[in-house]
Amino acid sequence: MNKTAPPSTFVDLNELQLDTALALVGQPHMTLPVGGGAGTQYLQCLIDGLCDLSLTDPLTGLPNRRYMRQALDGEIDRVSRSGEAALLLMLDIDHFKRINDSHGHHAGDQVLQSVARTLQSCLRPMDTVARYGGEEFAIILPACQFGFGKVVAERVRRAIESTPIALSPHQSVHVTISIGGAFTMQWIRSTAQLWIERADTQLYIAKDSGRNCVSIEEQPDSTVSAEEKDELLGMLTGCFYNDADAKTLSPAPEHSTGSAAH
Numbered sequence: 001m002n003k004t005a006p007p008s009t010f011v012d013l014n015e016l017q018l019d020t021a022l023a024l025v026g027q028p029h030m031t032l033p034v035g036g037g038a039g040t041q042y043l044q045c046l047i048d049g050l051c052d053l054s055l056t057d058p059l060t061g062l063p064n065r066r067y068m069r070q071a072l073d074g075e076i077d078r079v080s081r082s083g084e085a086a087l088l089l090m091l092d093i094d095h096f097k098r099i100n101d102s103h104g105h106h107a108g109d110q111v112l113q114s115v116a117r118t119l120q121s122c123l124r125p126m127d128t129v130a131r132y133g134g135e136e137f138a139i140i141l142p143a144c145q146f147g148f149g150k151v152v153a154e155r156v157r158r159a160i161e162s163t164p165i166a167l168s169p170h171q172s173v174h175v176t177i178s179i180g181g182a183f184t185m186q187w188i189r190s191t192a193q194l195w196i197e198r199a200d201t202q203l204y205i206a207k208d209s210g211r212n213c214v215s216i217e218e219q220p221d222s223t224v225s226a227e228e229k230d231e232l233l234g235m236l237t238g239c240f241y242n243d244a245d246a247k248t249l250s251p252a253p254e255h256s257t258g259s260a261a262h
């Protein structure tokens, strides 16, 4: 389908391509293939299809970087409300350029597709695997305990290392990945950008350490103990109840939970 001749007939939405969808939407007086409610439904499906396309990496079928940014924002929101830890892993295939150089670009694509499948197969349904760009992937693991981060990342690393990738009936290759990880800052509103940068820093450390290994950031010192939470909540409650006209705040107690209240 070329861009200058927009399609005028019904397009199978399972076959929808970005160019086709844009051409359809771009028609000034677009006549829908079916009338009435069915027409509206078709238009809605078209819009949904476009949204899917804009959030999906065409090579691997994984969510793309744009989707991941949205998912990260959502996760930061959830963690800042619940205080539950979440882990972001950034993964990069080691020496991927050599695959392209020695086996060709098509083989490189096959490797990316295989890595995507392996990543999906070794994670929970609630986790998000995305292709972040080139040969870099990202995994968001909600509700992941601090002590468990390294275990999960190692499991992922081993899964990739041990999975042969068939390039043809007679030839297969193995690849390895380096992984960097960072947990969300609990009880602190952060940004997706900062979270990615922290995980990326760990990825560089893993690459520098010889590749095919994992580096997870030390647990950030932002956790709030049960006692601190009680004090914090008590302090806030005291403020509102002690201050009848709600114009001045009570002084903070000497054992202030400054770090927790950021």
Ligand SMILES: Nc1nc2c(ncn2[C@@H]2O[C@H](COP(=O)(O)OP(=O)(O)OP(=O)(O)O)[C@@H](O)[C@H]2O)c(=O)[nH]1
Binding pocket: 059, 092, 093, 094, 095, 096, 097, 098, 100, 104, 105, 106, 107, 108, 109, 112, 133, 134, 135, 207, 211
């Ligand atoms: N086949 C294929 N190659 C890609 C794609 N996207 C990026 N690349 C290639 O990925 C390679 C990345 O190479 P580098 O950034 O040097 O990284 P590397 O060789 O993996 O080395 P390290 O990351 O340092 O271990 C480049 O050759 C890109 O052309 C793609 O969609 N398909």
